[in-house]
Amino acid sequence: MDIIKKLSRSIREYKMVSIMTPVCIVFEVIFEILIPFMMAKMIDSGISSGNESALVKYGTLLILCVMEGYVLQNSGVFICEY
Numbered sequence: 001m002d003i004i005k006k007l008s009r010s011i012r013e014y015k016m017v018s019i020m021t022p023v024c025i026v027f028e029v030i031f032e033i034l035i036p037f038m039m040a041k042m043i044d045s046g047i048s049s050g051n052e053s054a055l056v057k058y059g060t061l062l063i064l065c066v067m068e069g070y071v072l073q074n075s076g077v078f079i080c081e082y
Helices: 004-008 012-047 052-081
Strands: none
Touching: 004 012, 012 052
């Protein structure tokens, strides 16, 4: 506990940045991990079975997931620099 107290004293004015940067990175990693699973689901449900609506649905979710990961990554970098 002494280490946490010592660290908390040294990040006084950077407390929000110290919390928000790892949070952004964790969510970015979660979105990056979801991408292969969405690709597999898109291939299984859309391409293999010839279901175009599933292909469009999972393709749209994949694009949104990639964009959200990109936004979170850049947010983490911006917060870290600030």
